[in-house]
Amino acid sequence: MKVTCTVNGLPVAVDDVQPAESLLDMLRDKLTLTGTKNACEQGECGSCSVLLDDALVCSCLVLAGQAEGRQVITVEGLAAGSDLDPVQRAFVQAGSIQCGFCTPGLVLSVHDLLRRIPDADDEQIREALAGNLCRCTGYQKIIAAVHLAAAEMAAEQADLGP
Ligand code: FES
Numbered sequence: 174m175k176v177t178c179t180v181n182g183l184p185v186a187v188d189d190v191q192p193a194e195s196l197l198d199m200l201r202d203k204l205t206l207t208g209t210k211n212a213c214e215q216g217e218c219g220s221c222s223v224l225l226d227d228a229l230v231c232s233c234l235v236l237a238g239q240a241e242g243r244q245v246i247t248v249e250g251l252a253a254g255s256d257l258d259p260v261q262r263a264f265v266q267a268g269s270i271q272c273g274f275c276t277p278g279l280v281l282s283v284h285d286l287l288r289r290i291p292d293a294d295d296e297q298i299r300e301a302l303a304g305n306l307c308r309c310t311g312y313q314k315i316i317a318a319v320h321l322a323a324a325e326m327a328a329e330q331a332d333l334g335p
Pocket residue numbers: 210211212213214215216217218219220221222231232233234
């Protein structure tokens with residue numbers, strides 16, 4: 174079947190999608206958007222997180238066909254060229270990236286969190302990121318990155334004025 178949707182702001186039409194194919198496989202294999210990572214394929218690790226119509230989902234648990242007519246945002250859609258977005262920048266600045274495998278999913282989860290709770294505290298951050306597993310960092314620097322991103326986003330908002 175054909176799936177027509179918008180990915181990172183661009184319309185796409187993907188042919189030969191199998192009925193049981195996941196959104197994760199469609200993104201990685203058909204659209205070569207390999208920033209979205211595949212680890213468990215069971216909704217356990219969060220490495221495949223994307224935004225589907227602004228809702229955070231594990232793309233391994235979503236059928237590609239469910240994206241029909243909808244908007245998908247992957248990690249590739251956040252930066253403007255070489256300009257990282259505030260969350261990505263904060264991860265770099267806070268030293269929150271080691272192997273980096275979990276980072277794309279975490280960055281999308283942080284976007285989802287800060288859109289809902291711009292001034293999230295540590296507990297809210299831990300709760301929001303509980304579905305994103307990181308084997309390297311111990312999470313403390315990831316939490317620091319969320320606070321950094323939140324501060325930068327608030328400053329950007331203030332610059333824009335009311
Ligand atoms: S690959 Fe989807 S949650 Fe792990």
